[in-house]
Amino acid sequence: MTTRTLIKSLAAATDGPVSVSGWVETVRDQKKVQFVVLRDETGAVQLVSPRSFDEEGAATATEVSEAISALAQGTFVTVTGELKHDERVKLGGVEIKVASIDVAAPAIAETPIADDSGIDKRMDWRFLDLRVPKNALIFRIQTTLLHAWRSYWYENDFVEIFTPKLMASASESKAELFRIDYFEGSAYLAQSPQFFKQMAQPAGFGRVFEVGPAFRADPSFTSRHATEFTSVDAEISWIRSHEDVMTMHEELLVRGFQAVKDKHGDEIKALFDIDLQVPTAPFPRIPLAEAKEIVASRGYEVPRADDDMDPEGERQIAAHVAETFGHEFVFLTDYAASIRPFYHMRHADDETLTNSYDLIFNGVEISTGAQREHRVDVLTANAVEKGLDPEELSGYLDFFRYGVPAHGGFGMGLARVLMLMLRLPNLRETTYLFRGPTRLEP
Template sequence: MSTRVLVQQLQSLPDGPVTVSGWVETVRDQKKVQFVILRDETGAVQLVNPATRPPAEPVDPSTGSRTAEPQDAAADPAERAKRDEALALTDTISTLTTGTFLTVTGQLKHDERVKLGGVEIKVASLDVAAAALPETPIAADSAMDKRMDWRFLDLRQRRNNLIFRVQTTLEHAMRTWWIERDYIEIHSPKLMSSASESNAELFALEYFGEQTAYLAQSPQFFKQMAQSAGFGKIFEIGDVYRADPSFTSRHATEFTSVDAEISWIDSHEDVARMQEELLSFAIGAVAAKHGAEIEELFGVAVSAPTVPFPRIPLAEARDIVAARGYDIPRTDGDLDPEGERQISAHVKETYGHEFVFITDYPHEIRAFYHMRDDETGLTKSYDLLYNGVEITTGAQREHRVDILMEQAKQKGLDPEHLQFYFDFFRYGVPPHGGFGMGLARVLMLMLGESSIREVTYLFRGPTRLAP
């Protein structure tokens, strides 16, 4: 068997025999020639086959009826066999269905007239690995829920394939940035004996019939444990679970969280500075590798954001939003989604920036483990907005166990359920902080998509557990 060549490699190969594999995207079965667009995971190529049709049966012109069987023009057995092979190939191509997976061997030819990559393959042989049913259940314009039902077909589109190439580059770049700076990667458990942030939004499950376990809402506690363990700087990219019955475009019940935690900080500003440098590097890597294709398929120009990102205290942000004519309806003092869009629009107009840190949140609307400023009482924390949507909460953590326990009580948490967590702080821990960031939100906003469903491999929400 010939070695399979990827479509993206064809342009660099000389004319000659090649073997490619992929799925059928379109078939044009003309009288004299057949064209097939074959796509693999790297691109699409045009296959061409000069059609060989069965000879017409002779007809008596006086009666209009068939006469004797036609004589085979190729009396030589070898010629007949060759013609039979050509007839069979033509017939096979005529019956190909969209989505059929196959392998083709043929002659590669460079031809600048071919719009699809400037190359085509003249088919010599074709082997069907798995035929597809003739009627596909979805189309490019099908409703989102329908496409999610048939996600494996939906993902065959070049545009959707690119999303996960971008995701791969983004994650690799973030890992590269961290590893080059001597961060340690951890994989924290996703089964927990108690809540990781609050008693809300928890998925509970029976654990061997004797106790209740919970799916982790966040690696928060274990990120902080790594600081007590003396790891210094850590990161994790992993799944988290939120029993949140939200049906918005930016919520999911299972999603990938990008987390980092660092020791020996002076304030949340150290965390923010680390995150903006990380994102500038990672988005720059995406732009360098995929920028042209993203612009072609998504109509978005991606570039590395400049650092530092703008910073605006929450109280000032609320005033700016009010001055723009929007009255935030929330009573807790936080920004609502429209408020986030308004302050981001202000930043775009004023600073030409897609990112903004909103800082200095009241402790009433922050997690119990956020450190509070001794003078203002505000938390040493931030939210990071990207193109009008929150993607991150970051903070300096409270590492003094007596204050931490008191803040947990103020939030209505039972200290008995958090004893294992408080133990992390009883045997020495450096000042530390970190952030958690939703990977799908970053992809959604980078590519200008309207929902995280579009950029999640298999979305999970309140009404979706399959496929």
């Protein structure tokens, strides 16, 4: 039996017997010759099968010709035949003359989605939608990006952790918790690994990271929110300020973008028409108060009652940074304590500000980072100020009662990074299986 050859390897293979497996993309059943475009996870190849004719010139049916005529788009097959290099063949400069076809699983002839189907319909049939090369490439890019990030962490002595997703109490806002039955009581799905990655600091781990699921009971229907998402988190000890966290964060992103460009740059250009840019470090840094002044000078007043920035303000400051610095990223720093969690450290000389940042990429926030408050008395007072009960936080506060170094970190949405990297309009495109307020299937 001939060993399966991946389609991407055919160009380098010698002419002769070959076996390929994949799904049928198109069939051209012509009078004198039959053509099939077969696609696998690595590419597409043209299959060719000349028809046989009797002495009177009439086409005669063969096992191969009948099998090809019966093929529906999406049918999975294994084909054996003769590989031939031919520069006239537009699809990769090779073709395979079919000797036999083995149908692994036939497909229904009429597919439920088309090229112009809306995103909700495509999500209903996500396994078919992901056969499209452009959509499949997203997750190869994701794999390369995560591998590069893990390589960075590994080279810099980070420890990978896997934190629980079932929690006894909130890690962030009680308003965004999914509550579930848990034996005789209740539990909550984790909104982030915040408390547990901080626990690794008094444990003496020094530097940790996690890539894992997070859950937010947020009834948002925007293009950039999900109720379940993949969170990329890192936390480091012995920092001097949030500046150390930002430096680590930008180094990580530069490493990831460089790896994606090196491996997929040509494909991204061909399928997304994007010349992927690797960001240069350091990224621009702008205090939030200054950013609001810049936005106002551009003719936009942020219409919020609190001290935060809004999405349009983020787009405006990103446009300013692109025009001024030629950069796609910007750190907005020094957020007001009134809009930050109790565990963000406050400025030594201004209690109203925090050692924190949001990272904006192409006009959208992708991450929040900060130096954490590690002094248990200050941490407790901040929690009380925020209306939290220290008794409910006693397990968390215990982390800080037995010695802990100054530390900080960030949480970042993986799908958002990919969405903005590829200039896609919706987070659903870069999520393998999206979950939102009205979607629990497939």
